[in-house]
Amino acid sequence: MDKKLITFGEVMMRLSPPGYTMFSQASSFDLVYGGGEANVAISCGYLGMKAAHVTRFPDNALGKAATQFLRKHWLGTKDVIYGDNMLGKYFLQKGAVHRSSEVIYEREGSAFSLIKPDMINWEEVLKGADWFHWTGITPAISEGAAMCCLEAIKTANKMGIKVSGDINSRQNMWKYGKTMQEVMPELVKNTDIVITSSRGIKEMFGLGEVGVGFSEAAKELMNTFPRIEKVVGKTRKSISASHQQIQGKMWTGKKYIKADKLDVTHVIDRVGTGDAFASGIIFGLLYYQDDDLQALNFATAACALKHTVVGDVNMVSLDNVLSLMKGDTSGKIKR
Numbered sequence: 001m002d003k004k005l006i007t008f009g010e011v012m013m014r015l016s017p018p019g020y021t022m023f024s025q026a027s028s029f030d031l032v033y034g035g036g037e038a039n040v041a042i043s044c045g046y047l048g049m050k051a052a053h054v055t056r057f058p059d060n061a062l063g064k065a066a067t068q069f070l071r072k073h074w075l076g077t078k079d080v081i082y083g084d085n086m087l088g089k090y091f092l093q094k095g096a097v098h099r100s101s102e103v104i105y106e107r108e109g110s111a112f113s114l115i116k117p118d119m120i121n122w123e124e125v126l127k128g129a130d131w132f133h134w135t136g137i138t139p140a141i142s143e144g145a146a147m148c149c150l151e152a153i154k155t156a157n158k159m160g161i162k163v164s165g166d167i168n169s170r171q172n173m174w175k176y177g178k179t180m181q182e183v184m185p186e187l188v189k190n191t192d193i194v195i196t197s198s199r200g201i202k203e204m205f206g207l208g209e210v211g212v213g214f215s216e217a218a219k220e221l222m223n224t225f226p227r228i229e230k231v232v233g234k235t236r237k238s239i240s241a242s243h244q245q246i247q248g249k250m251w252t253g254k255k256y257i258k259a260d261k262l263d264v265t266h267v268i269d270r271v272g273t274g275d276a277f278a279s280g281i282i283f284g285l286l287y288y289q290d291d292d293l294q295a296l297n298f299a300t301a302a303c304a305l306k307h308t309v310v311g312d313v314n315m316v317s318l319d320n321v322l323s324l325m326k327g328d329t330s331g332k333i334k335r
Helices: 036-047 061-072 137-141 143-158 180-188 198-205 214-224 273-288 292-306 318-325
Strands: 004-008 012-016 030-034 050-054 089-093 102-106 131-135 162-166 193-195 230-240 243-251 256-258 262-264
Touching (some): 036 050, 036 131, 036 292, 131 273, 162 273, 193 273, 262 292
Parallel strands (some): 131 162, 162 193
Antiparallel strands (some): 243 256
16 A cells, blocks of 8 residues: 555563463563554554654664664654663563453653654654554653654644544553643644544543443544544453454444454454554555445454464554455465
8 A cells, every 4th residue: 555654652672471471480571562653553564554653762772673673564764763771661461361461661761751842853754644643652651752742743734644543541651740631632633533432532531421332422522623533442342361352433423333343262462452453443544445334344353363463563464354354264274
């Protein structure tokens, strides 16, 4: 697909005990890199889009190694910047069956958290782009990251570039003196495609009553922020840590639609599945253009497939996703 995606956000080092062992059993860790927005860009790259990620890494060997990881997975990195000394990290203990996964973060004081708006020329970065994507994690990290994100969104608006935001955020991340209720509205009002949940809409904007359905909350969000074209979400039923059911949903501005439900009976790695869904929405809306239901089915299939891929990133091909959409759940060897 001859479309270009730009994403912006922190990339962290992920350290996990091998397989499904616990922290207390570990004598070594598997290492990969990941971050919500970069995960989306890489996934779109594997689907066939042009993609690049903008971030700030420490100016040391770890920062260079993380950059090389992005390059290895189809991303342009010419606008990655460097400074300070710390790369954000998180430790993941993968759950199984009735035991939940656990995550411990070490990201305060990271090179990305110290980013400032004057470090990036967004008009230059976004030149030739068709789509810009951000998540609610970035403005939660620091005031500098929030300001950079807002400048990127407004520049994309000015340049006629479509903007999507996966705005579900973690309340306990906001530690720099501003709340998500103060910061998020200005970002969302300039966003075209919003990925969220009814709970997120209630928590961030005070819209919708407790227990209100997704479509009603989405309508209120669109009424509050008229620029929004579509509000997208997914329903996840966790039967166990190893068995999940996934179904995409969308308020199109005119009607409420749901994707076909997919059953994931053997979860290999759940981390990054939301990012896989977001990449599926971006690619699906561009690929199917005016067919919102097919775009939603594409995103749901991409999300389901990520549960089978180790690491943060969904590395499946376009053919993999299209095959699952057509009902091929056999897992047969392709020769």
